[in-house]
Amino acid sequence: MVIVDGNALAGALAEVLGPEPTVIELRCAGCDRLGAVGLTTVYRTAMGSVARCRACDTVLVTVVESGEQCWVGLPGARTMVSALLR
Ligand SMILES: [Zn+2]
Numbered sequence: 430m431v432i433v434d435g436n437a438l439a440g441a442l443a444e445v446l447g448p449e450p451t452v453i454e455l456r457c458a459g460c461d462r463l464g465a466v467g468l469t470t471v472y473r474t475a476m477g478s479v480a481r482c483r484a485c486d487t488v489l490v491t492v493v494e495s496g497e498q499c500w501v502g503l504p505g506a507r508t509m510v511s512a513l514l515r
Contacts, residue, residue, distance in 0.1 A: 445511050455506040459487030463510075466490065 445453060451467035462484045469480040469489055477493035477500075487505035494500075503509070 444513055445509060447511055453509050453511045455489050455503070456508040456510075457482040457485060457487050457489060458505045458507045460485040461507075 447453075451465065453466050454463050455466060455469075456463050459482060462482060464483070466480065466489075468483065470483055471478050471480045477491060479488055480490040480492075481487065482489055482505065489503065489505045491502040491504065492499065
């Protein structure tokens with residue numbers, strides 16, 4: 430085992446997020462369904478956006494833009510997966 434800081438994840442995170450993040454697939458913690466971000470149901474308000482699972486309505490992604498920062502939460506996504514861009 431090697432212990433390093435979070436910068437070691439840069440390559441993997443860049444690979445997963447990639448240039449088209451809507452094709453990333455999220456595993457729903459509520460129903461175990463695997464589906465693309467682009468196929469979720471998104472509710473937008475002035476405060477931010479919430480993406481819900483189409484199968485069980487679990488909140489998968491939250492996005493809040495505040496000033497010059499963007500806060501992204503994945504409260505109901507167990508994992509995320511995308512094809513490697515190699
Ligand atoms: Zn679900």
